[in-house]
Amino acid sequence: MKTVVMKFGGTSVATPEKIIGVAKRAIREKEKGHRVVIVVSAMGKTTDTLLALAGEISAEPSKREMDMLLATGEQVTISLLAMAFKSLGHEALSFTGWQAGIETESVPRNARIETIHTERLERVLDNGFICVVAGFQGVDRIGNITTLGRGGSDTTAVALAAALGADKCEIYTDVDGVYTSDPRSVTGARKLEQISYDEMLELANLGAGVLHPRAVEFAKNNKVPLSVRASYSDVPGTIIQEVITVEKNLIVRGVAFEPGIARVTVSYKKPFNGSLANIFTKLAEHHIDVDIIVQSITDEFPPSVSFSIKEESLEETKRVLNEFQENIRFSAANYEVGLSKVSIVGSGMVSNPGVAAQMFDILRVQGIPVKMVSTSEIKISVVVPETDMQAAANALHDAFGLSE
Amino acid sequence: MKTVVMKFGGTSVATPEKIIGVAKRAIREKEKGHRVVIVVSAMGKTTDTLLALAGEISAEPSKREMDMLLATGEQVTISLLAMAFKSLGHEALSFTGWQAGIETESVPRNARIETIHTERLERVLDNGFICVVAGFQGVDRIGNITTLGRGGSDTTAVALAAALGADKCEIYTDVDGVYTSDPRSVTGARKLEQISYDEMLELANLGAGVLHPRAVEFAKNNKVPLSVRASYSDVPGTIIQEVITVEKNLIVRGVAFEPGIARVTVSYKKPFNGSLANIFTKLAEHHIDVDIIVQSITDEFPPSVSFSIKEESLEETKRVLNEFQENIRFSAANYEVGLSKVSIVGSGMVSNPGVAAQMFDILRVQGIPVKMVSTSEIKISVVVPETDMQAAANALHDAFGLSE
Structure with missing residues (x-):
C-alpha cells in the first residue's frame, strides 16, 4: 500500500468551496487504495489578519505568543477539511502539529523539526482514515507551540513524507510546476518535467x-x-528528485531573477586588517542578510569591499555601519540602489567550463553592465541594473536554449 | 501567597482595547503579591463566525472537528492577552486547555473535566508569571481536543481554582453581580451581596x-x-459560598423567569400502563429537554400527563410523538404555547411551610392563572401565560420583600 503526502497552500484552501475541492482531489488518491496524508496552511489571508490583531496589542509582540496565535490559522483549516471529508462520505481525522507528533527546537517563529513521532498517524492511517495535518507548526519538548517560519507547511509535508516513508510528496500550489524562468517576465519560459534537488535548491x-x-x-x-x-x-507538475534525465541535454536549466537589490561599498582607512569579519558580524547581529560579497585584494589604496543586500535592508545597514564605524574601522561607504540579481542554474555547469564567459558575453552583446558576480558549482549570479533585469533574463533564457 | 483565578467572558475580551483593559485589571491583583491565573473565552462573536464557517462545509459537521475548530477561539484570546501583559511590563505565559493539563472525558462538544494536571501551571506561577489559560477546552486521554459545552469557561475557572487551591475565583462579566431578579423586567430588583451555592444553582x-x-x-x-x-x-459583586449571612432574613432570595415555554398534554387510550416511561425515553433520545411533569392519577378517564418544554422544541416533540404513537400508546396530544415559567428561590423555604400557598395567593390576587406547578426544597416554579410573566415576577418580588 502506497503512502501519499499532499500539501495545499493558503490560496488553495482560501474558502469553504475550495476546501471541499481539496477534499475531492484527495479522495481520488484515497480511492486508488493509497494511505493519504494532507498537509494544509491557514486559509487565504488568515495569517495577515492575525498579525494585524497582534499589532493592535503590541508593537513587538512576544514570539512565543505569536506562535500560539498563528497556529490557530492551520487549526481552523484542518478541522474544516476533515469535516469536508466526512460530508463526502470519507473517514478523516485532523491533527494539529503537536497531535501529529511534530517535535521541534524551542525557537519561536522559526523552529526546525527535530523528530516526528508518527505512531498515532501510522495507526490512524492503517485504520483507513485520511489524516489532515496542520502545516507550519509543531511543539517543543516542554509543550510550547512553535511555528516553522516561512515556507513551513512545505517543510511539514516533506518531513512527514520522510518520517512515514511516503512514496510521494506532492506540493499543490497556484502554479502548475517549476518553470525554466518566470513566465510573467520571460516569454519563452516553459515548465520543467524534472529537476534535481540541487538545482531546485x-x-x-x-x-x-x-x-x-x-x-x-x-x-x-x-x-x-x-x-x-x-x-x-490535473496537468502533471514538475518532479524533483536526485537523478534526472536531462531534457535536451541542456547545461543551464533555469534562469532566476530578483529586483530590489542594493550594493554597498566600504573603503578602509588602511590596508585590510580584519575589518571584513567585523562588518559582516555586525550586520549578522542585526539580522541583515548579505548575499554577494566581492573583495579585491590589490595594491590600490584605499582597499574596499562590496556586498549586495536587499534594498529594504538599506536604511538599517546604513545605521549599523554608522553606529559601528569606529569599531569596523572604515573611512567611507557608498551605496547603489536600483539593482537586480539574475542567475543561471544547472547541474551540468560543473563539468562545462566557460559557461560564465558565455553568460558575460550574452550580457555584453545586450549592452547590460555587470556590477557584481558570484558563482557556485551549479549557479552563476550577476548583479545588473533593475531596468535591465527582464532583458537580461530573456536573453540568457534564449541563448542557453531554454526557450520553447 | 494567595492564588487568584479571574475569568473574563467573550464580551470582556471582544476587542484588542478590551483585552488590554483586562490585562490592566489583572495586573492590579498581581501587584498585591498574588499568584494570578486568568481564564478567558473566545473574543466576542468569534464562536458564531466559526460555526458559520463550519456550516458552509457541512450541514452536520463532525463533533470532534467542531471542537478542533472552536478551540481556536480561546487560543487567539490567550495569545493576545499574554502579549498585552508583556507590553505592560509583566511576565505572562498563555496555555491552551491541553497545555494547562485540563483532561476531560472523550465527549466532544460537552466534555466534563476529569483531572487537572497542574504541575506546569504551579511551576510557572511560582516563577512569578501570570498564567493565561484558554477556557472552555481540554484534551481527552488520547490527545483529542475537547470542549466543555455551554458555560465551559466558567467551569474551567472553577476547576482550576479547585485544583490550584485558589483563595478566590472571580467571574468577571457584563453585569455587576447576581440580582434578586432581572433588573430589566423587575423594577425593584437589587444586587445580592451573598448567595449560597444551592440558591445560585x-x-x-x-x-x-x-x-x-x-x-x-x-x-x-x-x-x-x-x-x-x-x-x-470596581463595585463589589456577589459572593457565592456555602454558608451565608441572610440579609434581612428573607425566605425568598430571588425571582427567576423564562418565556417561551410550551405545555404538552398526552391522553392515553387506557389506564396508565408504563407508557409514561416510554414517552420520556423517546423524548430524551431526541435530546428534547422536558422540564416540569404533572401526572395526576385519578379515576378519570382517559388518564393524561402534562409536561413543559421550550417552545423551540415543540415541532420536534410533535414529530417524535406522532412517529412513536403506536409505541407510546396514547390516543391524543394537545399543545399550548405562549407560556412562561416564574420561580422563587430561597434556602429558607425548606423550613418555612406555606410559601407555596403564599405564592399562589399573590398570583391569584393579580388574576394570573397557574397552569403547572413544580417544587423543590428551595424553589417553587409555576407556569403562567407569557403575557403575565413580568407582572407575576414583579408581584412576587415585591410581596416576598425583595424590592429595595
Whole structure:
C-alpha cells in the first residue's frame, strides 16, 4: 500500500468551496487504495489578519505568543477539511502539529523539526482514515507551540513524507510546476518535467518562490520524491528528485531573477586588517542578510569591499555601519540602489567550463553592465541594473536554449 | 501567597482595547503579591463566525472537528492577552486547555473535566508569571481536543481554582453581580451581596444566565469561593459560598423567569400502563429537554400527563410523538404555547411551610392563572401565560420583600 503526502497552500484552501475541492482531489488518491496524508496552511489571508490583531496589542509582540496565535490559522483549516471529508462520505481525522507528533527546537517563529513521532498517524492511517495535518507548526519538548517560519507547511509535508516513508510528496500550489524562468517576465519560459534537488535548491534560494529552500533541502537529505503541481488542474507538475534525465541535454536549466537589490561599498582607512569579519558580524547581529560579497585584494589604496543586500535592508545597514564605524574601522561607504540579481542554474555547469564567459558575453552583446558576480558549482549570479533585469533574463533564457 | 483565578467572558475580551483593559485589571491583583491565573473565552462573536464557517462545509459537521475548530477561539484570546501583559511590563505565559493539563472525558462538544494536571501551571506561577489559560477546552486521554459545552469557561475557572487551591475565583462579566431578579423586567430588583451555592444553582438553572450551573455545582462540590462581578467597574459583586449571612432574613432570595415555554398534554387510550416511561425515553433520545411533569392519577378517564418544554422544541416533540404513537400508546396530544415559567428561590423555604400557598395567593390576587406547578426544597416554579410573566415576577418580588 502506497503512502501519499499532499500539501495545499493558503490560496488553495482560501474558502469553504475550495476546501471541499481539496477534499475531492484527495479522495481520488484515497480511492486508488493509497494511505493519504494532507498537509494544509491557514486559509487565504488568515495569517495577515492575525498579525494585524497582534499589532493592535503590541508593537513587538512576544514570539512565543505569536506562535500560539498563528497556529490557530492551520487549526481552523484542518478541522474544516476533515469535516469536508466526512460530508463526502470519507473517514478523516485532523491533527494539529503537536497531535501529529511534530517535535521541534524551542525557537519561536522559526523552529526546525527535530523528530516526528508518527505512531498515532501510522495507526490512524492503517485504520483507513485520511489524516489532515496542520502545516507550519509543531511543539517543543516542554509543550510550547512553535511555528516553522516561512515556507513551513512545505517543510511539514516533506518531513512527514520522510518520517512515514511516503512514496510521494506532492506540493499543490497556484502554479502548475517549476518553470525554466518566470513566465510573467520571460516569454519563452516553459515548465520543467524534472529537476534535481540541487538545482531546485538554487532556484528556490533565488526567489523562484514555488518551494521553500528548507523543504527542498529536507527532501534532498531524506531522498523524498517531491513534485510540484497545480491545485486547480490535473496537468502533471514538475518532479524533483536526485537523478534526472536531462531534457535536451541542456547545461543551464533555469534562469532566476530578483529586483530590489542594493550594493554597498566600504573603503578602509588602511590596508585590510580584519575589518571584513567585523562588518559582516555586525550586520549578522542585526539580522541583515548579505548575499554577494566581492573583495579585491590589490595594491590600490584605499582597499574596499562590496556586498549586495536587499534594498529594504538599506536604511538599517546604513545605521549599523554608522553606529559601528569606529569599531569596523572604515573611512567611507557608498551605496547603489536600483539593482537586480539574475542567475543561471544547472547541474551540468560543473563539468562545462566557460559557461560564465558565455553568460558575460550574452550580457555584453545586450549592452547590460555587470556590477557584481558570484558563482557556485551549479549557479552563476550577476548583479545588473533593475531596468535591465527582464532583458537580461530573456536573453540568457534564449541563448542557453531554454526557450520553447 | 494567595492564588487568584479571574475569568473574563467573550464580551470582556471582544476587542484588542478590551483585552488590554483586562490585562490592566489583572495586573492590579498581581501587584498585591498574588499568584494570578486568568481564564478567558473566545473574543466576542468569534464562536458564531466559526460555526458559520463550519456550516458552509457541512450541514452536520463532525463533533470532534467542531471542537478542533472552536478551540481556536480561546487560543487567539490567550495569545493576545499574554502579549498585552508583556507590553505592560509583566511576565505572562498563555496555555491552551491541553497545555494547562485540563483532561476531560472523550465527549466532544460537552466534555466534563476529569483531572487537572497542574504541575506546569504551579511551576510557572511560582516563577512569578501570570498564567493565561484558554477556557472552555481540554484534551481527552488520547490527545483529542475537547470542549466543555455551554458555560465551559466558567467551569474551567472553577476547576482550576479547585485544583490550584485558589483563595478566590472571580467571574468577571457584563453585569455587576447576581440580582434578586432581572433588573430589566423587575423594577425593584437589587444586587445580592451573598448567595449560597444551592440558591445560585437554582437561579442558574432557571436561566438567570450569570453563571453556568455546571460551574456552580463544581464550586459547591469543591468548596471554591466564587464571586461574580463587573468587568467594567470596581463595585463589589456577589459572593457565592456555602454558608451565608441572610440579609434581612428573607425566605425568598430571588425571582427567576423564562418565556417561551410550551405545555404538552398526552391522553392515553387506557389506564396508565408504563407508557409514561416510554414517552420520556423517546423524548430524551431526541435530546428534547422536558422540564416540569404533572401526572395526576385519578379515576378519570382517559388518564393524561402534562409536561413543559421550550417552545423551540415543540415541532420536534410533535414529530417524535406522532412517529412513536403506536409505541407510546396514547390516543391524543394537545399543545399550548405562549407560556412562561416564574420561580422563587430561597434556602429558607425548606423550613418555612406555606410559601407555596403564599405564592399562589399573590398570583391569584393579580388574576394570573397557574397552569403547572413544580417544587423543590428551595424553589417553587409555576407556569403562567407569557403575557403575565413580568407582572407575576414583579408581584412576587415585591410581596416576598425583595424590592429595595
